[in-house]
Amino acid sequence: MSEQTEATIPAGRLRVVLVDDHAMFRAGVRHEIGSFCDIVGEGQDVASSVETILATKPDVVLLDVHLPGGGGAEVIKQVSAKEPDVKFLALSVSDAAEDVIGVIRAGARGYVTKSISSEELVEGMQRVASGDAVFSPRLAGFVLDAFSGSVDISAIDEELDRLSTREREVLKLIARGYSYKEVARELFISIKTVETHVSSVLRKLQLSNRHQLTKWATDRHLV
Secondary structure (H helix, E strand, C coil): CCCCCHHHCCCCCCEEEEECCCHHHHHHHHHHHCCCCEEEEEECCHHHHHHHHHHHCCCEEEECCCCCCCCHHHHHHHHHCCCCCCEEEEEECCCCHHHHHHHHHHCCCEEEECCCCHHHHHHHHHHHHCCCCEECHHHHHHHHHHHHCCCCHHHHHHHHHCCCHHHHHHHHHHHCCCCHHHHHHHHCCCHHHHHHHHHHHHHHHCCCCHHHHHHHHHHCCCC
């Protein structure tokens, strides 16, 4: 835990906007951290989130990555164009590289996963409000690699951009060890369609087999 002086943290309780498209999750977070901060607004998609944030001007926005209307990165871009001092802490179930990269590039000050404890989350918000960057331990190493040049971020984006949304979904499941039948069941598509998507992914990424696909995804922290 890094030490914070009272002067660096906004006076009084933190004013927080909670952004997530699942009402039950927002209710759970409000219950967990509501006694430590003031939740001054909520958003469930890009439009409602931007409107709420601009109206309330919170100290910190707890932001989910995947939102209807363009995602968390779009919220950051729209808000920052009008209120550049608002700070964002991404809070997501995903620790995939493209999700982390997207919101950090957009301007988020940190990224933590939803497995974080309430105490850690409150501390993370305080640190972000004071200007620090906050990352879950597993993500911290990846972010350091990205800044050091060990991971070619531009290459990840460029290659992923070649894949459709469905192809990315199939890629991740295959890389996690799912069989074609399990992928088909998970995505509600036929096994033949899975095979077609896998073939397309291998061709677009210039890979030869499933083993190479899994290594490609693992090396880029996509699984």
